[in-house]
Amino acid sequence: MSRRSAIAVVFFKELREILRDRRALGLVLMFVLMYPLMVGGILQQQISRAMEPEKEGIELTVIGAARAPTLMTQLKQKNVNVTESGALSEEQITALLRTQKTAAVLRLSESYGDDYRAMRPARVELWFNSASEARYKVGDIEHVLRQYGNVIAGARLLAHGVSPATLYPVQVQKYDTGSSASRSAQVIGTMLGMFFIPAFFFCLSSAVDSTAGERERRSLEVLLAQPARPIDLIGGKWLAASFLSVVGLTLELLIAHSVLKWLPLEEIGMSWRLSWLDLAWVLLTSLSLPLFAAAMEIALAINAKSFKEAQTTASFAIMLPIVPVIVVPMMNLNTATWMYLVPVLSHQTLLRELAQGQPPGLLAFALTFGGSLLLALLCLAFTVRRLKSDRYLMGI
Missing domain, CATH: 3.40.1710.10 (abc type-2 transporter like domain)
Structure with a gap:
């Protein structure tokens, strides 16, 4: 059996189990709808407040x-x-x-x-x-x-x-050169990172269950006894978990874009001018984020002795990419090249720049995609090396 066919067998096997897992699918559906509707609700409340004094x-x-x-x-x-x-x-x-x-x-x-x-x-x-x-x-x-x-x-x-x-000895005339798109990106910019955080939750259940869950059920040693390399087993599980996250993130961004397009943001002096072509570029660049999310969670879960321990560890680890998304806007830092190397923060920065009508350039897209992909490969290499360890195999 070739390496490609072995990875495909593991991939489709894990994918079938994911589709049977109602908990994983329910989690995907919840996060697909939750964040876009939450951001839409916040903005709709601001619009209603702005229009209320004029009406009532x-x-x-x-x-x-x-x-x-x-x-x-x-x-x-x-x-x-x-x-x-x-x-x-x-x-x-x-x-x-x-x-x-x-x-x-x-x-x-x-x-x-x-x-x-x-x-x-x-x-x-x-x-x-x-x-x-x-x-x-x-x-x-x-x-x-x-x-x-x-x-x-x-x-x-x-x-x-x-x-x-x-x-009035001095007469001051104000001229605001900021466009409605720029104001929108500044106000909504702090919310944009929320659209990418669910990428870690979409694949959490499948990544943990396919590693720590199988170890707890004693089925992982059966897989390791098969004529397949550790890279084939981990690669198939990784791609299956990543696939679920890619689908969830794509649907979520499409819904979020539709909601922001539908809202009458002009009532509060803003607009959402991101085109569908820009969104397609963002989706393409964001493919590496689910790959990193799944690889990181699998790397953490493979070392856990139980499903509960793996889920707890992975849940805490998910908080790390969220910190820059919150801290950087609070510090009011100017956009810098290093921001495109930090997962989630890079995607937030890229989407904000596009929403402002300022194309960040090919380097920003390359760094955003490559930064997450590099971390994904490092996590994957660590997991494969761990799976080859005799000490780990003895502990299964």
């Missing part, structure tokens, strides 16, 4: 509204629903805000009218709950109050023959 308006309770009719008119023009209220104590205001029926409470001091007419600063108290879901609406209310104060200041200066421009 901002609820504001005002104490002493009759003292500032012009201010009330300006608030209503800015889509703020003003609800007048009588005098409330601090405890009552706090209790009202905890109900989350109003975004904030605006209390005008009793001397507001006298201070306004005397051109003294008229005190206005803005009460809000920073732990409330409506806390982001408080900024809109503060913006209206600042505009109202500027209008009054300008009118008073004109009454004294002074130009309102005196208040």
